[in-house]
Amino acid sequence: DAVLTQSPLSLPVNLGQPASISCRSSQSLVYSNGVTFLNWFHQRPGQSPRRLIYKVSIRDSGVPDRFSGSGSDTNFTLKISGVEAEDVGVYYCMQATHWPVTFGQGTKVEIK
Amino acid sequence: QVQLVQSGPEVKRPGASLKVSCKSSGYSFTDYHITWVRQAPGQGLEWMGWISTDSGDTNYAQKFQGRVTMTAESSTNTTYMELRGLTSDDTAIYFCTRGSSSCDSWGQGSLVTVSS
Numbered sequence: 001d002a003v004l005t006q007s008p009l010s011l012p013v014n015l016g017q018p019a020s021i022s023c024r025s026s027q028s029l030v031y032s033n034g035v036t037f038l039n040w041f042h043q044r045p046g047q048s049p050r051r052l053i054y055k056v057s058i059r060d061s062g063v064p065d066r067f068s069g070s071g072s073d074t075n076f077t078l079k080i081s082g083v084e085a086e087d088v089g090v091y092y093c094m095q096a097t098h099w100p101v102t103f104g105q106g107t108k109v110e111i112k
Numbered sequence: 113q114v115q116l117v118q119s120g121p122e123v124k125r126p127g128a129s130l131k132v133s134c135k136s137s138g139y140s141f142t143d144y145h146i147t148w149v150r151q152a153p154g155q156g157l158e159w160m161g162w163i164s165t166d167s168g169d170t171n172y173a174q175k176f177q178g179r180v181t182m183t184a185e186s187s188t189n190t191t192y193m194e195l196r197g198l199t200s201d202d203t204a205i206y207f208c209t210r211g212s213s214s215c216d217s218w219g220q221g222s223l224v225t226v227s228s
Contacts, residue, residue, distance in 0.1 A: 048219065049207070051215060099171070103156055
């Protein structure tokens with residue numbers, strides 16, 4: 001299985017400050033067609049996950065542009081340029097390049 | 113708009129079976145697979161598998177093979193996930209989500225509690 005390791009697992013941030021979450025894979029996430037199936041999700045307490053980013057860096061409709069995804073091969077990053085109160089919750093990376101689909105452990109973002 | 117609406121919470125005895133439903137609307141049902149993901153209390157997300165709503169083909173996580181069955185009913189735009197032989201470890205919120213790799217829209221989740 002492609003193991004996804006997120007860091008940090010807990011991320012206290014001051015409002016307005018940037019935040020960065022790493023997601024590292026045990027295998028390359030480049031599919032045979034050249035596409036990298038790496039998504040990022042945000043889950044607020046008591047809510048369903050919401051997809052923010054797909055295929056490494058494509059932002060979903062309605063997602064604020066303070067969120068950005070980058071990376072390649074085995075190393076990926078989600079950045080928030082300036083954290084807002086509504087950004088608290090847990091962030092997960094997910095890969096769908098390899099079977100089975102796997103998720104990272106999650107990174108909990110909270111306001112200091 | 114795309115909506116996935118799931119069935120309500122359930123309490124099950126150990127050894128029983130559960131069947132969760134997920135009704136899709138706002139898009140062409142057979143154009144997208146449905147994936148099932150579960151989340152144990154306080155834990156992360158766990159992929160269970162997907163079903164092609166067009167062909168009925170399924171792809172289950174090895175952990176659940178032999179114990180899970182996913183079905184799709186195009187007449188009602190509804191997908192079902194049945195899990196048998198429940199134990200307390202199956203206590204979780206079960207989510208359906210659209211797509212086999214995209215997971216772009218999610219149901220509200222169905223809480224299943226397994227307790228004697």
